[in-house]
Amino acid sequence: MTKKLPPLYHPIIMNYKEIYSKQELENFEIVTDWTKFAKDNIEKDVFGRNKSVFIERKIFELDVDLSFNGDYAGEFVFINCYFKKGFYFKGAKFSGAFSLASSYVNGTIYTEGVTTFDRGFLIFDSTVDGILLTKGQFGSCTWSLKKIGRLTIAGGIFDNLDINLKGELGQLNIEARKITGDIFIDGGGKLIEDVNISGIARGMSLFMYNIEIGQLAIKLFVNENRFKLSNIKPQNGKGNVLLSHSQLGKAELSSINFKKFNVVIIDEVNLVDCTFNNVLWSNNVFGSSAHLSHLGVKDVDDVFNLRSRETFRQLKYAMSKQGDIINEQKFHSLEMGMYYKTLSWKKDFWTKMVILLSHLTSDFGQSLWRPLLFIFLFHTVLFLLLLFSNIFQGFEFSVKEFSSSAFGEGFNYYLYLINPIRPFDKDLFHGGWIAIDILMRISASYMIYNIVRATRRFIR
Structure with missing residues (x-):
């Protein structure tokens, strides 16, 4: 035999x-x-x-x-x-x-x-x-x-x-x-x-x-x-x-x-x-x-995203039980990334938008440089909008003439307005421009929160 x-x-x-x-x-x-x-x-x-x-x-x-x-x-x-x-x-x-x-x-x-x-x-x-x-x-x-x-x-x-x-x-x-x-x-x-x-x-x-x-x-x-x-x-x-x-x-x-x-x-x-x-x-x-044999097929991609989210959620939970803060946050980020892919812009617009902004601006609280970058990026866009609209009296943007005193005053205003708890300036902001003031305060507060969140992510 x-x-x-x-x-x-x-x-x-x-x-x-x-x-x-x-x-x-x-x-x-x-x-x-x-x-x-x-x-x-x-x-x-x-x-x-x-x-x-x-x-x-x-x-x-x-x-x-x-x-x-x-x-x-x-x-x-x-x-x-x-x-x-x-x-x-x-x-x-x-x-x-x-x-x-x-x-x-x-x-x-x-x-x-x-x-x-x-x-x-x-x-x-x-x-x-x-x-x-x-x-x-x-x-x-x-x-x-x-x-x-x-x-x-x-x-x-x-x-x-x-x-x-x-x-x-x-x-x-x-x-x-x-x-x-x-x-x-x-x-x-x-x-x-x-x-x-x-x-x-x-x-x-x-x-x-x-x-x-x-x-x-x-x-x-x-x-x-x-x-x-x-x-x-x-x-x-x-x-x-x-x-x-x-x-x-x-x-x-x-x-x-x-x-x-x-x-x-x-x-x-x-x-x-x-x-x-x-x-x-x-x-x-x-x-x-699921993605290995049918990459790009929507139904298969949906299954891949759902299963991946559950896998990363379990790994996040397992790391949390062990007190492994670093990998816990790593898998939280991966879980949220997969959750984002399962959402629809039509049915879940605001939820998907919040997750997208959190990922872009802070990598879900893991990045320090992203909120530092975006606090100045958002504020610069809003500040230039005010500048080109001649909201500030006494100076304007010009490529032909340069004034160091005007630049200093403008930069001072730039830094002053980035402070979300500054007093409200009713002479500067009135009418629809109040919305710009609100957006400045919200964006700065959100980025400061993400900066603090990133610096404390290893602290229980």
């Missing part, structure tokens, strides 16, 4: 003749008949159970996957072996540890039926084409993988599973629904090209750290336990992150610089209870994926 992987999957292991030298191969035995080999090398105890087995320097030149389906009283250890195909466990029971050390498996290791490992399933310094676990009781497991093509954990009961990568991993799939136990993945700074996490994690806790990724996709995932991603980096600055239709619960993201990723998409994900420690955000973080 042979476990087949999808056709697009490419094996990573070479022929044993390309791995070992001729001199090394002289110390190996080639096995072509597993049934005969097991009969000759695996002894049974008085209860009919297989005793401890230590197999070293063997090349299993088999045309089908090797099968384990018996009852093993002691340890079962492969050391420095090569498997042309994979091997699988079908209802086997191991009272001792099952170990694979310094070996090559040019196929898939997988489970069928409920296999029990009382002392754990251990892998040390080995290269494996693929691992697929769907059910079984695995005890306490430690895996040290030099290189692996595909690792899929879709079920099983673990006391704990510690995975240490010493080389690249092509694809990692974790389907949480049928997994119980704690899984720790230490990438050792190595590359995992494709990471996929899904399912309802009721009994599974997952910790992944110190990993370089090509793509991380968390889809249809519900975290009801512990989930932590730490020190995740992109592959050559081109990594992608997609969080979609998931509920992350009290997940923790730590030491991640999203600025270095190509794109980060968070689409319809519950984030309000998440913790973000030492996470750097940037403009490549999108609140929805």
Whole structure:
């Protein structure tokens, strides 16, 4: 029986003749008949159970996957072996540890039926084409993988599973629904090209750290336990992150610089209870994926804006709970920007106008230079309107004649009128010109408010 992987999957292991030298191969035995080999090398105890087995320097030149389906009283250890195909466990029971050390498996290791490992399933310094676990009781497991093509954990009961990568991993799939136990993945700074996490994690806790990724996709995932991603980096600055239709619960993201990723998409994900420690955000973080395939289509853009607003609102709330004022205000600005895009000039004119002015003049209270710029810009426009209308007696604007005293008096008037709490000048403003006086006071007051708001944005 042979476990087949999808056709697009490419094996990573070479022929044993390309791995070992001729001199090394002289110390190996080639096995072509597993049934005969097991009969000759695996002894049974008085209860009919297989005793401890230590197999070293063997090349299993088999045309089908090797099968384990018996009852093993002691340890079962492969050391420095090569498997042309994979091997699988079908209802086997191991009272001792099952170990694979310094070996090559040019196929898939997988489970069928409920296999029990009382002392754990251990892998040390080995290269494996693929691992697929769907059910079984695995005890306490430690895996040290030099290189692996595909690792899929879709079920099983673990006391704990510690995975240490010493080389690249092509694809990692974790389907949480049928997994119980704690899984720790230490990438050792190595590359995992494709990471996929899904399912309802009721009994599974997952910790992944110190990993370089090509793509991380968390889809249809519900975290009801512990989930932590730490020190995740992109592959050559081109990594992608997609969080979609998931509920992350009290997940923790730590030491991640999203600025270095190509794109980060968070689409319809519950984030309000998440913790973000030492996470750097940037403009490549999108609140929805709806725009990617139908950019410019109105209905799709509306969905994108609504979903993005909700994503940024949740991130704002999560930052507020942590006391992260800087990122809270950053996501407030992004939320309001998306809210602005959802409004219509016909139905929501004044609301949209208020948001537009707040964005232009202060970036929603985050900018200091914008209100400083606009306080003089608005005031200059209104002042010139008064000047060209000959409201001021005794001086006028001229490009031919220059008077320093007149300029000084005019500039004094300019600065005097910018004060919103100055006394009302009934000789200067009368009739319709009172509206200009009111606009001057309103614009100056609004900009002063935004200046104060910007200077106090880091103060609770």
